[in-house]
Amino acid sequence: MNASLPEVLARGMEELQAAERAGDRREEARCGLAVAEACRRLGRIEEADRAWKASYRAARSAGHEGAMAWALWSGGTLARQRGAFRLAYRLLRLAAETGERGGDVVVRGYSLAGLAETGRIQGDYAAVRRLHEQLLAEARRRGEARHTVWALEGIAQMHRNTGEYDEALALFEEAADTASRAEDRRGWAWALRGIADVVSVRDADVERALSLLSQAEEACREMRLSSALAYNHKMRGNVLYRAGRYEQAREMYALALEEFREMDEPRGTALSRLGLVKASAHLGRDAAHTAADLAELRSTLDRIGLRHARDMVDKAAAELGVGPLPDHGGHEQGAARPVLPAVGAEALQAADVEGLR
Secondary structure (H helix, E strand, C coil), rough: CCCCCCHHHHHHHHHHHHHHCCHHHHHHHHHHHHHHHHHCCCHHHHHHHHHHHHHHHHHHHCCHHHHHHHHHHHHHHHHCCCCHHHHHHHHHHHHHHHHHCCCHHHHHHHHHHHHHHHHHHHCHHHHHHHHHHHHHHHHHHHHCCCHHHHHHHHHHHHHHHHHCCHHHHHHHHHHHHHHHCCCHHHHHHHHHHHHHHHHHHHHCCCHHHHHHHHHHHHHHHHHCCCHHHHHHHHHHHHHHHHHHCCCHHHHHHHHHHHHHHHHHHHHHHHHHHHHHHHHHHCCCCCCHHHHHHHHHHHHHHHHCCCHHHHHHHHHHHHHHCCCCCCCCCCCCCCCCCCCCCCCHHHHHHHCCCCHHC
16 A cells, blocks of 8 residues: 555566466456556556556456456546546446446445545535545445545545635544554545645644645655645645745646646646646736636636636636636526536436445
C-alpha cells in the first residue's frame, strides 16, 4: 500500500512478463492490474489505458469474473481521472455487477465507491451523500481502514464545499488519524490536504495550513504520487491566495497546472487555471482578459460536467468585479441544471450496498 509507485510498476512488469511466458492468464490479469494502477497514479495515462484493457482480456480468457471486475474498476477510475464521466459510470457499474456475479465483495465495494466519488466530483451531493454514508458504515463494519478513510474524506469534502467547516474538519481529522494508525500514507496525505484547506478558509491559519501541506507533500514525494502532489500544490496556491500572497499563489498554480497537463487530468488543469486567473487579476491583469478567461473556463467545466467547479467560476467573476459572465451554454443565471448524465443517474440508482454483506 505504501510502496514507491516506480517500484510497484517495475515489479509488476517483471511479474507480468513471467506470467506471459508461463501462459498463466489469471496471473497476467493480476499483474496487469498492478501495472495499470501504478501507471495511472504516476500520470502515465496511455500506458494505464493499455494495461487495464490487457488485464481485462486476460481475466476474460481465464474465465475469472473477479479479475474482470478489478480491470473494469481500474478502467472506470482512469476514465474519471481523465474527465470522461459517462465512460466512468459505465465501466464502474459493469465492475460492480461483474464483481457481484464473481462473488468478490471487495471489488464490488470499490466499484460502488467509485460511482459515489464520480457523482461527488461532479457536484451532485444529493445523489451520492447517502451512498457515501452507507459505504462508510460498511467499511467500518468490515474493518477496512483504507476504505473507511476514503469515505470519511469524501463526506468531509461535501461538508467543506457546502460551508459546514466544523463537520468537515472533524471528519478530515478522523480520516487522518485512521490512516495513520493503519499506516496508509496515501490516505493520510489526502486527509492532511483537507485539514489544511479547512483551517485556511475557516480560521485563516496560514502557517498551520502550509505546514500540513508540507507534511503531505513529503509523503507524496516518497511514494511518487503524481496526482496527489499536483493537488497538494494547487491547495498550497489556494492557501496563499486566501492570505493575499498573490505572487506566491500564482507560482504554485502555474506549477500545478504544468503537472496536471503532463498527466492529462482535465479537472485539475481547469481548477489550476482558475486559480492562476484569479491570482493574475489581483496582480494587475486587465479585466477584459480576466473575464474572457473565466468565460472560457466556465465553458470547459460545463463540458467536463463539473457543477461545483462551474459555480466557483461565477463566484470568482463576482469577486473580481468582472461578472456576470456571458453564458453561451443556454443556462439562465442561477437556474438549476442537470448534472449527472443519464448513465450516471441510472448507475447510482442501481447501487446496492446490501450486496456487500
